[in-house]
Amino acid sequence: MKEIFILRTTELYTSNDVVHIKTIGYETEDDTYIEYDARALLEDIPILYAMAKQAIEQGKEYQNRKYREMLEEINEDIKRPVGRPKKK
Numbered sequence: 001m002k003e004i005f006i007l008r009t010t011e012l013y014t015s016n017d018v019v020h021i022k023t024i025g026y027e028t029e030d031d032t033y034i035e036y037d038a039r040a041l042l043e044d045i046p047i048l049y050a051m052a053k054q055a056i057e058q059g060k061e062y063q064n065r066k067y068r069e070m071l072e073e074i075n076e077d078i079k080r081p082v083g084r085p086k087k088k
Contacts, residue, residue: 019041
């Protein structure tokens with residue numbers, strides 16, 4: 001099985017009972033053409049919608065956690081004395 005990352009759909013069109021999808025990825029060799037059974041695609045749309053929303057939410061949570069970690073690190077850096085250490 002070939003695994004690809006689809007960055008964007010570039011073209012959608014139909015023929016008898018088929019949805020044709022052309023996509024691009026990050027690399028030229030990741031360009032893909034898919035022929036999808038229209039009925040099967042229609043059955044998958046509700047779960048695809050729910051999963052896309054879930055993936056976006058997971059991405060937001062990850063980004064928010066990374067920003068919180070960065071802010072904690074900045075706060076710790078601010079608390080540290082600046083300049084040369086004092087001689088005893």
